[in-house]
Amino acid sequence: MHMIEQETYQSFMLDYVAGRLSPAFHTAATIHRLMTSEGDESATLWEIARSEILQRENLEAELSAAEADVDAALSVIHTDFDKVTWRRGISGVRYSPQSGTGGQLMHLKPGQSVFSHGHSALEATVVLEGVFDDGVGRYRPGEIVLATPGVRHRPSAADNKACTCFVAKQITKFWRLT
Numbered sequence: 001m002h003m004i005e006q007e008t009y010q011s012f013m014l015d016y017v018a019g020r021l022s023p024a025f026h027t028a029a030t031i032h033r034l035m036t037s038e039g040d041e042s043a044t045l046w047e048i049a050r051s052e053i054l055q056r057e058n059l060e061a062e063l064s065a066a067e068a069d070v071d072a073a074l075s076v077i078h079t080d081f082d083k084v085t086w087r088r089g090i091s092g093v094r095y096s097p098q099s100g101t102g103g104q105l106m107h108l109k110p111g112q113s114v115f116s117h118g119h120s121a122l123e124a125t126v127v128l129e130g131v132f133d134d135g136v137g138r139y140r141p142g143e144i145v146l147a148t149p150g151v152r153h154r155p156s157a158a159d160n161k162a163c164t165c166f167v168a169k170q171i172t173k174f175w176r177l178t
Contacts (some may be wrong), residue, residue: 008146010042017046022038024102024168028144030126031166032071035126035142072101077128081107081164091115093155095167100110103168108132121170123147125155130163132156 015021016029032039045065047082050133086107091114094107106125108114114136125145132139134153139145147153157163 008148008163009144010095012033012146013039013042014046016127016165017043017050022102022168022170023100025124025170026040026069026131027073027101027103028126028168029100030141031070031076031126031128032144034073039142039144040087041139057176076103076166079105079128081105084085087134100167101166103166106165106167108155108157108163109159110160110162115153116154117128118152119147120152122149126166128164128166130161131158132163132165133158156159 010027012021013029016026016033019026021029029039029043033043034040084096084107085107086096089095093112093114096105098104098109105128106128123146125139125147127139127141127143127145129141130143132143132146132155134147134151135153137145140156168178
């Protein structure tokens with residue numbers, strides 16, 4: 001993890017375990033958890049802390065909801081990217097909304113990059129295949145990039161291979177050039 005500070009990452013994972021993330025961010029965190037030991041260890045640590053602090057009155061309902069979350073994340077992870085209906089975005093990058101998750105897939109062709117930009121709200125990107133380079137760090141499958149407001153980056157597909165990611169964004173009511 002290069003682009004984000006550990007505090008931001010741990011706060012994100014704590015909100016994930018507490019059920020305080022939007023559906024898209026929750027899916028991103030679940031994908032990260034399923035694909036990396038770092039994600040699973042962080043979530044497990046926060047789950048242990050949570051269970052020590054809170055009464056587990058609704059354990060059965062929580063387990064059922066967690067299974068549905070895992071199913072949605074596994075559906076994204078196991079997508080056949082060659083069969084996805086892609087739409088070209090303003091930057092030339094291809095996107096595909098993922099119904100039920102609130103997020104979208106992003107596909108960069110080998111060597112393709114996006115113009116340098118920042119965000120006015122949090123964006124979570126989880127690498128599904130290939131290597132994602134944002135000018136700040138390089139990320140491999142399962143790794144999560146949390147682009148916080150004010151941080152500029154230039155996403156690209158590294159190592160002359162295609163890169164596909166799951167992207168979750170906070171909803172903003174207006175564009176903000178940062």
